[in-house]
Amino acid sequence: MTHPTPLQRDHIESPRPALLCTALALAAKGVPVLPLRVGKVPFGNCPDCAHNACGGRPHMKTPGSCQCPAPCHGWAAATAAPDTLTSPVWSTSWREAGAVAYHPAGVGLTVVDLDDAAAIAWARLYLPATRTITTTRGEHWLYLGTMPSANAVRPGVDIKSRMAYARWLGPGTGTMTGLPDAVRALPVREEEATPPGSVASSHSASAVWERSVATGCRHTEGYVRTGVERGLALIGEHPESGAGTQAFSVACFLARQHAQCPGPCGLDALAEQVVNAAVAVGVPEPYARRAVVNGLNLHASAAA
Ligand SMILES: [Zn+2]
Ligand SMILES: [Zn+2]
Ligand SMILES: [Zn+2]
Incomplete structure (x- = not known):
């Protein structure tokens, strides 16, 4: 036995x-x-x-x-x-x-991976509230819906959804909301960002909006100029750390102003002024350019 x-x-x-x-x-x-x-x-x-x-x-x-x-x-x-x-x-x-x-898209989710405090501050300003999970130095923001994954869409921000994994750090807190356009618009591929004759390839310090190019704009010259000047002033007040984010929001604002115009509104030139204003206060040009393109794309119905 x-x-x-x-x-x-x-x-x-x-x-x-x-x-x-x-x-x-x-x-x-x-x-x-x-x-x-x-x-x-x-x-x-x-x-x-x-x-x-x-x-x-x-x-x-x-x-x-x-x-x-x-x-x-x-x-x-x-x-x-x-x-x-x-x-x-x-x-x-x-x-x-x-x-x-876990595989986020496998359960219909997108994780916006915010690596540090600056990334979290940006998200709080520009992304809708949703369920969040604390990570080692930052946060994961979870949205309902999937999209292609992309790394470094902004400083300290990765998107993990399709064909990606994310660390499981617990269920988090807050109510999950739908994947917003503000996130979908973040990963702009290089070729999308630089079509011929667009914002991205027409860099020139002297580019300035002229009423003559905005043949399809329903706004007065004064309205457009006031809008862009106010935006450029905001960027100037946010040197270094916040200017890129400010450029993004100014681009959103400008695109929104013209969302109902039949176009063209000369948004290329307006965008160029925004990029230049951000570069002038120390934002790296590729980052400034992407921030502006992303901002414009949020309201892509606006005619360029
Ligand atoms: Zn194998
Ligand atoms: Zn194997
Ligand atoms: Zn317009």
Whole structure:
């Protein structure tokens, strides 16, 4: 007659790592999860998947037929299947993991990842309130709806939604609201930002709005000039730290003024003045330009 020794029983009933418990609780609600290493990045690919030799997972940008049982391919490994999460090969990763991540778009969400206090201050001014989660140095703002992910859309701001993972740091507080245009407009690709003859390629210190180019504008010359002068003055009052943000909001304001005009309103020239005003107080030009383009795009119905 033999009895299992305490050592054996410990081995058989070894408690699940706390992170795996968190992961299973999320998975039970349908949230696709994956383990992150201590450095908060996904585990590397196994030898079979190294350099995507397997072709990658079926739902990746370049879809392959990988059925690897290991948590390979970063966000694409995320799963809500408990059998996978507790499989021997995943269990090894959970024991070495430093955090749980989830795939935001997998549950219809977008995470605006605000890295620092300045990014949070910007979000409080320009983004609608929603559910927020405290991170190491900043906050995650969660919105309902998905979009392409993009890093560094502004200083200290990343967007994590489709084909991305975000750290799970708890449910947060506040009521989740719909993904706003203000977030959708943030990732402006370089080619979108620089169409020929647009704001971005017509840089010139002397560009000034003229009534003659605004043949489709329903406003008086005085109204337009007063609007832009007020905006430029605001940028001048916010040197360095806040001027880029101010340029963004001035561009929003100008685009809104002309949203009902049949156009063209000469917004290119107005935008150029805003960029120049921001650059003049120390905002790096690429940042100023993107802030202005993003601001104008928020009201893209306005005719340029
Ligand atoms: Zn693999
Ligand atoms: Zn693979
Ligand atoms: Zn107009």
